[in-house]
Amino acid sequence: MAWFSVRLFKQATPHRQALRRHAQRRHAHFYQLRSDWTVFRSWPFAEIDWRRKPWVVAAASALLALFGMAVLPSFASIFRVDTYDDLPAIALTLPEQPIATFVPGQGDDRVALIDGVYAPLSEASLWTSVTIERGQTLGEIFGKFGISPQQLARLVAAAPSADSFTRLRPGDRIGIRRDSAGTLTALQLNVDSDTRRIVEISGDQVSERTIERPVEKRMRVASGRIVGSLFGAGEEAGLDDGTIIKLAKVFGYDIDFAQDLRRGDQFAVVFEEMYRDGEVIAGGEIIAATFVNRGRRFDALRFEKSDGSVEYYDQGGRPLRKAFIRTPVEFSRISSRFSSARRHPILGTVRAHKGVDYAAPSGTPIIAAAAGRVRFAGWRNGYGRVVEIDHGRGHSTLYAHMSRFGKSAKSGTRVQQGDNIGYVGMTGLATAPHLHYEFRINGMHRDPLKVTLPPPQPLPGAAMARFRASTAPFIRQLARAELQTAASAPR
Numbered sequence: 418m419a420w421f422s423v424r425l426f427k428q429a430t431p432h433r434q435a436l437r438r439h440a441q442r443r444h445a446h447f448y449q450l451r452s453d454w455t456v457f458r459s460w461p462f463a464e465i466d467w468r469r470k471p472w473v474v475a476a477a478s479a480l481l482a483l484f485g486m487a488v489l490p491s492f493a494s495i496f497r498v499d500t501y502d503d504l505p506a507i508a509l510t511l512p513e514q515p516i517a518t519f520v521p522g523q524g525d526d527r528v529a530l531i532d533g534v535y536a537p538l539s540e541a542s543l544w545t546s547v548t549i550e551r552g553q554t555l556g557e558i559f560g561k562f563g564i565s566p567q568q569l570a571r572l573v574a575a576a577p578s579a580d581s582f583t584r585l586r587p588g589d590r591i592g593i594r595r596d597s598a599g600t601l602t603a604l605q606l607n608v609d610s611d612t613r614r615i616v617e618i619s620g621d622q623v624s625e626r627t628i629e630r631p632v633e634k635r636m637r638v639a640s641g642r643i644v645g646s647l648f649g650a651g652e653e654a655g656l657d658d659g660t661i662i663k664l665a666k667v668f669g670y671d672i673d674f675a676q677d678l679r680r681g682d683q684f685a686v687v688f689e690e691m692y693r694d695g696e697v698i699a700g701g702e703i704i705a706a707t708f709v710n711r712g713r714r715f716d717a718l719r720f721e722k723s724d725g726s727v728e729y730y731d732q733g734g735r736p737l738r739k740a741f742i743r744t745p746v747e748f749s750r751i752s753s754r755f756s757s758a759r760r761h762p763i764l765g766t767v768r769a770h771k772g773v774d775y776a777a778p779s780g781t782p783i784i785a786a787a788a789g790r791v792r793f794a795g796w797r798n799g800y801g802r803v804v805e806i807d808h809g810r811g812h813s814t815l816y817a818h819m820s821r822f823g824k825s826a827k828s829g830t831r832v833q834q835g836d837n838i839g840y841v842g843m844t845g846l847a848t849a850p851h852l853h854y855e856f857r858i859n860g861m862h863r864d865p866l867k868v869t870l871p872p873p874q875p876l877p878g879a880a881m882a883r884f885r886a887s888t889a890p891f892i893r894q895l896a897r898a899e900l901q902t903a904a905s906a907p908r
Contacts, residue, residue, distance in 0.1 A: 530694060534592035534605055535613055535628050543594050544605075551587040559601075562593060568601045571618075610693070633692040636704070640685035640898040642906060647674060650684070659699050660688055667703055667717045667729055670739045672710050675748065684708045685898035687891045705891035707899065718888040722880060732892065734875040734884055741787045741808075741870065742834060745816065746841060746852045748775035755864035771862040772815070772855035779820055779850040781841040785832045786814050786856075794826040794838075800853070801845025804838050811860075817853040818844050 529538050533546040547558060559569050585591070585606070592605030592615075603617040612627045641654035651661035664686055665674050672678075689701030706717045717729045717737055729737045753774035789808035797803045800817035804826045807813050820842025825832045832838060843850045856865040876884050 533590050533694060535615070535630075536592070536594070536605075540594065543596070543602075545593045545595075547591050547593060549585050549587050549589045549591070553587075555585075559593070562595065563599050564593070564595070564601045610698075630693055632698070632700075634701070635690045635692065636687065637690050638685070638687050638894050638898050640902040641683065642902060643678060643680055643682040643684075647678060654684075656686070656688075657697070660686075660701065660703070663703050664706060664708075667706060667737065668708050668710075668715055670737050670743060671715050672708060673743060675744075676751070677710055679711050682708070682710050683899070683902055685895045685902065687894050705888065705895055707895050718884075718891065720876075720884050720888060730876065730884065732888075734881050736873050738834075739870065739873065741812075741814075741856075742784065743865075744775065745786045745814075745854060746775050746777055746781055746783050748777040748781075748852070750776050752776040752849070752851055755862075755866065772817075772853050773865050775852045775854065777841045777850060777852060779840075779842055781850075781852075782837050783816055783819065783823070783839045783841060783852055785825070785834055785836045785838050786854075787812070788831070788833050789813075790831050791826060791828055791838075794822055794828050797845075799846035801847065802839065802842065803845075806832065806838075811858055813857045815853075815855040815857070817855075818842055818847045818851060820844065820850075 529536065529541075534544045536544050545562065549558070555569065556566055559566075589607065592603075593601065594603035594605070594617075596602050601618070603615060605613060605615045607630070608614045608627060611630055613630050614625060614627050616623065616625050637655075639654040639656055641650040643650045647665065648658065648661055651658075651664070656664070664684065665672075668674075684707060686706040687704045688706075689704065691698045691700045702719065703717070704719050708715045708717075716731045718732065719727060720730055721727045731737060751773060753770055755773055756770045783804075785806060787806075787808045789806040789812075791804060792807045792813065793803070793805040795803070797817075800815075802819035802822060803815060803817040804819065804822065805813060805815045816839060818841075819839035821840050823837035823839045825836040826838040841850050841852050847853075854865055856863050856868055858868070875881065
């Protein structure tokens with residue numbers, strides 16, 4: 418019985434806090450809003466804290482009161498409540514905590530979710546749900562319910578999966594079933610994200626069975642306006658971090674969220690929200706979205722083609738996936754731009770800088786900007802570890818100063834867009850970890866930030882008809898969400 422008193426493993430942090438720290442490390446630029454208005458910071462009064470000047474606050478309050486009494490009454494009719502009565506409302510599905518949620522496919526003996534425990538409704542009063550707390554032992558947990566160590570040991574020792582009960586963590590939830598005399602007759606716990614195990618005892622017989630944990634999919638609509646950051650606006654709109662990152666990746670071919678994001682940009686999104694046991698889980702997809710960035714509108718509509726492949730398209734049926742990814746690495750800032758004359762930080766000479774340098778932590782993954790064949794992967798003078806890819810039709814890209822190569826970076830092999838070809842480093846002539854990225858057309862260097870390529874072809878006739886029919890409802894939902902965002906915008 419020595420295992421019986423083993424302490425439960427401690428959980429480092431709640432899942433959401435861990436996800437947030439991971440997102441802050443990997444996507445720090447989403448938490449900061451870059452603005453063209455930084456010139457105002459140099460004004461003499463920019464550093465004054467006006468809130469600490471009582472006379473200023475009093476004067477401002479008096480002026481506002483006079484303005485309200487003298488001017489606003491004449492415009493009262495503009496702000497009638499019924500002004501927005503004609504705006505279509507959006508029916509949002511809110512999370513619910515059902516008393517009993519039925520598991521489909523169980524026939525007349527369906528199993529219901531009762532307070533986190535799966536059981537027939539007739540057994541609802543016999544089951545108790547327990548959430549594991551930090552530092553508890555199994556003996557402490559079951560002792561609260563009058564279950565002796567001998568009872569528990571007999572049940573668990575006879576079960577083939579007894580080790581599952583010794584690896585519980587804080588936050589896990591188990592079910593306990595007792596008969597009218599208080600005797601333990603069953604235990605229930607999650608095996609993984611998809612199944613739950615029930616261990617039952619009847620006299621001297623011990624048996625096990627597993628049941629599927631169904632996933633419920635709900636459709637939601639959200640919209641927002643950028644004020645401080647993409648993550649801040651997303652949270653205000655009710656999006657979790659995973660959905661915000663997916664939204665940024667969907668528009669990643671057209672919008673550089675590290676450089677292009679501006680205060681006043683706005684978005685609307687139709688997305689799936691997944692629930693298991695009444696709780697939100699990861700995995701939902703973005704179905705449709707719009708993003709207005711610096712006055713330019715971008716659309717993204719998810720569509721499954723006849724061959725089963727899924728891609729995002731604009732309203733004209735053109736795929737958002739471009740021939741080349743705009744930036745082949747997640748970076749914190751552009752440390753050096755394309756230039757015909759730049760002083761080299763190490764050599765001290767003035768010469769052309771034929772690419773763009775993206776500053777990023779050492780070890781950050783580098784991906785292929787487009788499909789092609791690796792022309793060269795090795796060491797090259799001041800470039801250090803470098804990969805060069807031939808994409809055909811005269812286009813090629815180069816990635817330099819890598820700390821090490823990825824599995825796909827082998828001379829002569831073909832790579833697909835997004836394949837990992839290496840990791841950020843500072844090999845060769847470099848003063849700090851960064852990616853030096855070059856783009857060439859017919860051997861001539863072009864600025865990766867400015868080069869334009871022909872747009873992809875739209876869907877063909879039959880596919881276009883299916884695309885328009887399947888995406889029309891989501892386009893209408895986005896339009897209603899945008900109306901609501903515009904109506905709530907400050908005047």
